[in-house]
Amino acid sequence: MKITIYLICIILFAGACTKDLLKQQPTTELGANSFWKTEADATYALMGAYADIRPLFDRDYYFDGQGEYFRTRGTSTTSGNLQKGDAYNNGDYNPSGYGDNFDKMYQYLYGGVNRANYVIENVTKMLPHASATSLPELERIIGEARLLRGMVYFRLISMWGDVPYIGHVIYNNSEVAGLTRIPIGQVKDSALADFTYAFDKLPVKAAEAGRASKAAALSFRGKLQLYWACWNQFGWPELDKFVPDGAAATLAYRAAAEDFGHVINDYGLVLFRNGEPGECDVLGKADKLPNYYYLFTPVANGDPEMIMAFTHGGTGTNQGEELMRDVAGRSHEGSQCWVSPRYEIADRYQSIITGDFAPKLIPMNPSIAGARTTLNSAVNPRSYADRDYRMKSSIMWDYEMSVGMISLKSTGWVPFIYKTWNQAVTLEGVNYTTYNTDGCNSGYVLRKFLRNYAGQGRSDGNYNYPVMRLADVYLMYAEATNAVNGPQADAILLLNKIRHRGNLPPLNADKTASREAFFSAIEQERIIELFGEGQRSFDLRRWRAIERVWNPPYGNGVWRIDTYGAQMSRYFQNSSEREYQQCYIFKIPPGERDRNPNLTQNTPWL
Template identity: 60%
Template sequence: MITKNNTTKISQIMAALAFMALTLLPTACSDLLDQPSANALSADQFWRSEGDATTALMGAYSAVRQCFDRDYYFDGQGEFVYHNFNATASTNPYNGGSYNPSGYGSNFDTYFRYLYGAVIRTNYVVVNVEKMLPTVPASSVANLESIIGEARLLRALVYFRLISMWGDVPYFENVPTGIGENNAVFALMSRTPIATIKGKILEDLTYAYDKLPEKKPAAGRGSKPAALALRGKVQLFWGSWNKFGWPELSTFTPSSSEATAAYTAAADDFRKVINDFGLTLYRGGDPGQIDALGKADILPNYFYLFQPAASNDVSNTEFIMSFNHGTTGTGQGEELMRDFGTRTNQFAQGGTKPRFALADRYQSVTTGDFATPLIKGNPAPGSDANNTILPPSTPNHALNPQSYANRDYRMKATMMWNFEMILGSASLKSTGMSPFIYGNNGQTIKINSATANYVTVNADNNQTGYLFRKFIRNYAGQDRSDGDFSWPVIRLADVYLMYAEATNEVSGPQGDAIALVNKVRFRGNLPPLAGAKTADYASFFAAIEQERIVELVAEGQRSFDLRRWRAIERAWDPTGTNVGTDTRDTKNANSMVYFRNATPLTYQQCYIFRIPPGERDKNPNLTQNTPWL
């Protein structure tokens, strides 16, 4: 809950960012860097022109972006990504959050506060630009309404995140005078029922859909497809909560009729996104080419989708909604290299890594089904006197590179196993290709050569036996915290899968939905789903979930999927015997056991987050979610 003290903190953060934050989108608004801060001027001085409104909108983008551009951290709450440290600064919304599979629900007080700071910034734009409309020339109205539409799109996104995590939360559409002054009203607000907020979110998105252009004017800007896709996603989640229940939210009563209506509405919105705007998967969804095992000069198209050039290309219509970033010297860079890379990649920290379980999710391009599960175990032999590293010869061994042959192309584009290569860099210059060999860090070796010609990846922070390739730039010249990647909030592939899910919930497997799932599979060079995979609701749901896992890994989706499907127990205690899951690395070591002998309360506290106690201390009208009483 926003209180006077907390709102003042938010105001101070935003004021400190005034010149930089109000000019977030360098590709669209680099000329705004010289604009004055909206907060530094009185209303009668500032809110006079379309330029003023655009400047304030950029401030809203900045406030919202920082709450969504490290969503990959949330994947650490799922089974397939290990996130072992929080590298964000104390002024970042994600700081202090827990991104482990359990015990995370009480650690997002900072995130809660920053989300409300973003609400205030979006409200600030909506309220003040609406006041401008009666006084501006007729020629300015459409553009100002579009600006309002973008702000309402952002506000909807923020409130959707709030209700997805906390359920009932305080809802308001106005702003405190001065942002931090005279705001006692916020210190007394009660939690608004989730159904009411959902209705308000849909109103915002409907307005945005009506007023925004069909094509985004620049990378990171709003458009009709973005509003429609987000509206569909809100309805999809509403359908899930009503179908699967949300008992931890004591004020919510699920309804099967509400679920059906929501799934139907979601499918309608997704269908329009797919059919009405000419959107296509990146490079037509073609898988592209793949290099031999142990080489990385030629990578599949899926890899290049997550490079800055593709993410910032407005002709790449797969990125329906995204937040873009600056680059070196702007102070607005993303930190994907820092979080996904290794010491070999600009001395990155590598806090985000694939778990062993992810490797077994990539299917065979030959059969289109799962391969034999990989074998964990110590390598044999190790290295000879010449430091020539030799892989274990056991077939299907996790440390045997041949075990990864003929897999879904997205596997090589996403992760690395022993002897896979990646480009190294230091001081913004290339250091050449380096092989990853688990446990062998920064050593000079030879591979099929009498000459020691490689230095292994220095992955000294690795505990799983795998590294990510996805999101790591394949060129030098930018530092680990200076990336200009446009972080995807909604991609077209995600819309395909959400449409398939929504229609499956209403009518079971449908031909058009099956075709869309097969389109997503094709980018991994996989054959179409076998008939048994689409024979009934349960089989097709499993196929959709499988594609969501490998297509959207490390994009912040899995944790939210598990909660809305009531699937945490299924994911972490598949035998139903309360033994949990023992996670190990490729050498069958580094055991981390989750949910062993877990109490019901342990699971309940994963499904809904704690209302920050500090906010409740300041506001006697804030109630607490049931598992946290």
């Protein structure tokens, strides 16, 4: 059974193998009689677990391609090195037809389970012999490993529903050869227990970069309860034998809100730079970028908003993040633009004058006379004036600038002008070479995650990638309280805090007049605030919102276009109900079922 390769291969030291970490036998593993003696041993093993589990979450922006505003044209190849994100490779990140292509993610997630179990099991054996001073630290290490295990199981059930549950180290194939899928509720309860143990044992604030705290454990526990509430409220018909329960939904919403409330109120956490918008340069300039932009650069490493973030080593460590390579183009260290904004995201950025949506952009080919100056034309830079500061921070449109860089040196400002890749251009009397990024097909490229300084290669970033942010907790708290009690004053205040970082005015009264109106306002903020962070597709599934976004089955489908008005991709054309169902739940990998006939298949994939 292929899964066993990932389950029984345990690597004691982080970085012991440089390729296929969970596919190889360890080369530097020590016997138990030589290890597991001191706090340092336990801590070193925990760091290995962090290193192995980090690549299961630190490129979640790919998942945004399954939504409507973010294009993923593939995944950057990483030479089979799990440290660089193998779990994401070969996945399908289009809005439709994606549920059958995540065999690697499934396998590596179970590798993460076994890695966490390895730490939990061996450090637990150390407890009876620990000194009074060592005991709290060892329990903390177990708490962190259980937090990581809970995160992995949360991801597994979010994608596949019922999954096998393994709570101990697997050493031979026979232990897993006949595994069956456990009902999602039981797996959920086990993950909640992991988060609860972690909350009890973790410090209020971790002194070390990248290590978890009580707030992280509460945030993930709250998030899992929020998802459980949604599955019970909106249903999950594709998950065989799951019976939605409205009472369970209400209880879970309340439990989620309670956890989020403690995170918000008990730990002194604040938004990055106190949630102030900062400065926003004039159109076409980027010397002064809003604070939201810097939240996604190493400037924000260690900031209180980052409730939990996975650290990266930077240049020369083989532990760098891949953000530049994925979000940028050739003009930026030969990057490949694997991900980019879709045209439709621009209309979601609201006016800082009215606090509501601006008139819709009009796609126009710039070859048409007046296209560059027509009011609301998508190729007229003035059409993007006075918008949410998060727009300038997140995307670039025609004539927006970024810093080019080659061979670790700056090449100066490069203007983005759609379809003019690497061409000479003169703007206001200054000569430039345009941004070379043929990976874009919408008329926009990302600024979010794009470094504005030279000195690091495309895969050598040292940004601590967030897997839980305070802004997300604000939004989840608002969603949970609204589901039970409708719009609440404290939740409205939290949304307005998030809007303030975009220099938007507070919500208009009509946005908080009802539960439905406030939910729409929450969804709007989730789209903008969490854009490109891997949340949208999971939101669409837990809300049963795919048909709302893409129209019902058997329709003409929905085109994605570019700023010129060209039709680029059509999704859900004549799609059957079964094809929609296959977007709500993922296919159990056939290879796993071939090796283990006890693994049943999710109904839409039979």
